[in-house]
Amino acid sequence: MISVIIVDDHKLVIEGIELMLSNSEGIQIVGTAANGLEALELIHEMSPDIILLDLNMPVMNGLELSKKIHSQKLKSKVIILSMMDELKLIQKLVQQGADGYLLKNSGKDEIVEAIRKVYKGEKHFDKKVLIQLMANTPTTKTRQSLIPKISKRENEILKLILDELTSNEIAHKLFISLGTVETHRRNLINKLGVRNTAGLVKKSIEFGLV
Amino acid sequence: MLPRLSFLIAFFISLISICQGQHKEIDAMLERANVLRGTDLDSSIQILKAAEQLSKESNYLEGEMLSAYRAIRQGMSQANYKELDPRIRKLQEKVKGKGIDLEKYIAEFDFIKGTILMSDNTIDSAVYYFKKSISWYLDHDMKKHTSSSYVNLSKIYLKQHNYAFVKECVEKAYDAMQDESKIMKFITLTSLTRNSFAIGDYENYAKYLVEGQELSKSFGKQRNDQVSEHSLAKQVFNIEDDSLIIRLENSIPSLKKQVNKFPLIITYTTLGMAYQELGRVEKAGQYFEDRLSLEKDIEGKTLAYSYLYENRKLAKDDSQALNYLERYHALKDSVFQKDVNQSIADLQSQIKNAEKDYEIREQRKQRNVLFSALIVLSLFASYFVYTLMKRNRLNKRIFEQKNLIDKQKIIQLKKENQLTRAQALLEGQEAERTRIASDLHDGLGGLLTTVKAHYSNIKSEVVALREMQSSGRVETMIDEACGEVRRISHDLMPNVLRLDGLQTAIEDLALNMKTVHHIDVDLEILNWDEQIDKKKETFIFRIIQELSNNIVKYANANHVVLQLNRVKEEIVILIEDDGIGFDLETALKKKGLGLNSTMSRVEYLGGEIDINTEIGNGTSVTINIPIA
Incomplete structure (x- = not known):
């Protein structure tokens, strides 16, 4: 018998899922919870095989709960059952160790299948989600250069600073206000991790920025 | 015999003259190195080394010392003490007992040793050599050479917070430098001023500052x-x-x-x-x-x-600013007027001179004098006209500036008025959106889920229903309704933002641009360790969402850089694309572009925005938002 708990803050949804699973062989709903915190207590008490988990909940949301389950190395497996289909979120959940992801309009058969597969140690993802996931791993590449990218405007200003123009002259030349020039100068100083304009000049030559 | 003797004599004479020629050549090299010092230090040092070698070969000890000393002193900043020390010792040995003029190099080299050791932070030894150098000079009545050593000693004591010693050294250096050249004096005074200020000896500080300033005046207009x-x-x-x-x-x-x-x-x-x-x-x-x-x-x-x-x-005190500007111009004007009066007086005396010349040379060079007087007069006239024009321009500028400030004031008042209204509107809008989104998502979405659950249950029970054609359609319709609810609620308020904050929401946005719109996105999120105020997060997200929507819709870009950098008390956002760009003024006049709402959001957050775009040349937007 596979023991299941349902975590969702909407009574209606819990009732619906209970109804769907009521006639399924080998599956038993052993408890329900309305948010992550309640669920955590329930999990410790019952240690169910499967947790059907909604994401958007008050007090403690599904993302936080799945993180907790993973970090506390609890043996219960997590299937997310949510309305959300933001890819980045799903990637994050998969990284955190979620074993399944279903959209809330999944039919009875799919939910039952997912529970059985995950119980056996496999993964199960909604078809739409799966296609997206497969098309887009690895995740967004983050730039790994030594210094953050310098914007076009910053580049212009850096050049003019190297030409020994004053902020006032730069403002006139680029048709922007003195304040804007100063802001860009400050941003550059922060980006390059230097303390003043002299450091800016040194670093920009060092990295060949202009 | 005689020819041989004369040959020998000739040989010695030529040898001597060669030596003297070499001395001259070495002196010339030293001179050349001196000139190059300011512009090309490396070449200068190379020449000095060659001069040293040449001096050695021709036994010109003074030349050798001078070139070695200068080469070492000029290369001091990159010198390695361990390598240099034996060389300096050898040089010091060489001049021992060769008379004061050469022996003074011992003291000079000691000063150099001290300076290198000081920059190596070997303080005790540095102090030892400075003191040694000083005592040699004092023993030989050459006080003026001690000032540099005293200055360096004072720097060392300053680092050790030994203020009494700093003061003593500063005063000694001041005493010693009196006979130095003006430039040396000025350089020394700068150090003394700085050190006196650093130890809180404000009387000396003031004294040196005044003296330094007067000295600098004598260098010319500075x-x-x-x-x-x-x-x-x-x-x-x-x-x-x-x-x-x-x-x-x-x-x-x-x-x-x-x-x-x-x-x-x-x-x-x-x-x-x-x-x-x-x-x-x-x-x-x-x-x-x-x-x-x-x-x-x-x-x-x-x-x-x-x-x-x-x-x-x-x-932002415009009226007072204008007041000062006017006074500034008035004073400038009066200086200018003084200059003008002076030059008019000059011209007048010139004319007088010309008249005198005219009287004296009247008979001889009537035409010439008349001609030169005419030139002077025309010069005077053109100068006068020029002056008038310049003053006129100045007045006009002040008037224009005044007008501009008035205009700006009115615009600003209008803007402030608009801003308060816009702020209220924006805040209300976000709250409303959040409410509708969660109602839609949780309420209607949940309901649909349940409907589907019930329906599939009924379907499995009722055989006849399962066989009806419309059964599949009902399920598809429910799925579509679910998808629609998802889309609308996401547009209103992205769930990721609510659930996991700004960073994930932006990452999802970037991913979306990539997967759905096939734009290459370079995402950099820097220094993002703690969460910020939810309300601010929503605003910042809206700004980025709107700008990236614009890129997707209008820019026709292949590549986008999206950067969020958190520094101290602000967030810096950069969105840059390589698309077709636009004309900023036209875009701001058109309402539908979303630029206006972006700008009012930035304004609401008390931030700054700089839009850098040009038709055909991409768009780069930088936004700074304070997060206190």
Whole structure:
């Protein structure tokens, strides 16, 4: 018998899922919870095989709960059952160790299948989600250069600073206000991790920025 | 025999002359190296080394010492003490017992050793060599050579916070430098001024500052503008020192006692600048006012007004700023007028001279004199016209500026009015959106889920229903309704933002641009360790969402850079694309582009936005938002 708990803050949804699973062989709903915190207590008490988990909940949301389950190395497996289909979120959940992801309009058969597969140690993802996931791993590449990218405007200003123009002259030349020039100068100083304009000049030559 | 003797004599004479020629050549090399020192240090050192070698070969000890000494001194900053020490010792050995003129190199080299050791932080040895060098010079009555050693000693003691010794060394250096050249004196004075200020010896500080300033005047036109005042302050004060403001303020009482007000003026100005940098504009303004009250001559007053004008502008006190600007121009004008009067007087005396010449040479060169008088007169006339035009232009500019400020004021008032309304609207809008989104998502979405559950249950029970054609359609329709609810609620308020904050929401946005719109996105999120205020997060997300929507819809871009950088008390957002760009003015006039709402959001957050775009050349938007 596979023991299941349902975590969702909407009574209606819990009732619906209970109804769907009521006639399924080998599956038993052993408890329900309305948010992550309640669920955590329930999990410790019952240690169910499967947790059907909604994401958007008050007090403690599904993302936080799945993180907790993973970090506390609890043996219960997590299937997310949510309305959300933001890819980045799903990637994050998969990284955190979620074993399944279903959209809330999944039919009875799919939910039952997912529970059985995950119980056996496999993964199960909604078809739409799966296609997206497969098309887009690895995740967004983050730039790994030594210094953050310098914007076009910053580049212009850096050049003019190297030409020994004053902020006032730069403002006139680029048709922007003195304040804007100063802001860009400050941003550059922060980006390059230097303390003043002299450091800016040194670093920009060092990295060949202009 | 005789021919042989004469041959020998000739040989010696030529040898001597060759030697002398070589001496001259070496001296010329030294001269050349000296000239190159300022522009090409490496070549200069190379020449000095060659000169040293040549001197050695021709036994020209003085030349050898001088070139070795200069080469070492010039290369001092990159020198390695361990490598250099044996070489210096050898050189010092060489001159022992060769008379004062050569033996003084022992002391000079000791000074160099001390300086290199000082920069190596081998302080005790450095002190030893400086003292050795000093005592040699004092023993041989050459006091003026000790000032550099004393200056360096004072620097060392300053680092060790041994203020009594610093003061002693500073005073000794001052005493020693009296016979030095003007330039050396000026350089020494700068160090002495700085060190006296650092130990809080404000009387000496003021004395040296005044002396240095007077000396610098004798070098020619250097002062009388903001830049040189600024660079003077940079030389004397340690700008990076956090306690600079406190020290400056502490120095005021003793500076007030001084007859010469220049140190006080510099102090007030530097304080003003420092406070202005800290954003304490009012306090800065007070110091600039204090400075103004001290100024006696027109040049100083003009400068004070320009500082005050900038200060008031920063304080957004437009009317006062205008007031200072007018006074500034009036003074400038009067200086200008003085110049003009002077040149008119010059011209008049020229005319008088010309007339005299005319009288004297009337008979001889009538035509020529007439001609030159005419030239002088026409010069005078053109100068006069030029002056008039310049004054006219100046008046016009003041008038225009006044007009501009008035206009800006009206615009600003209008803007402020709009802003408060827009703010209320924006805030209400976000709250409303959140409410609708969660109603839709949780309420309607949940309901649909349940409907589907019930329906599939009924379907499995009722055979007839399962066989009906419309059964599949009902399920598809429910799925579509679910998808629609998802889409609408996401548009209203992205779930990721609610659930996991700004970073994930932006990552999802970037991913979406990539997967759905096939735009290559370079995402950089820097220094993002803690969460910020939810309301702010929503606003920032909206800004980025709107700008990236614009890129997707209009820019036709292949590549986008999206950067979020969190530094100290602000967030810096950069969105840059390589698309078709647009004309900013036209875009701002058109309402539908979303630029206006982006700008009002930035304004609402108290941020700044810079849009850099050009048709055909991409768009780069930088936004700074404070998060206090």
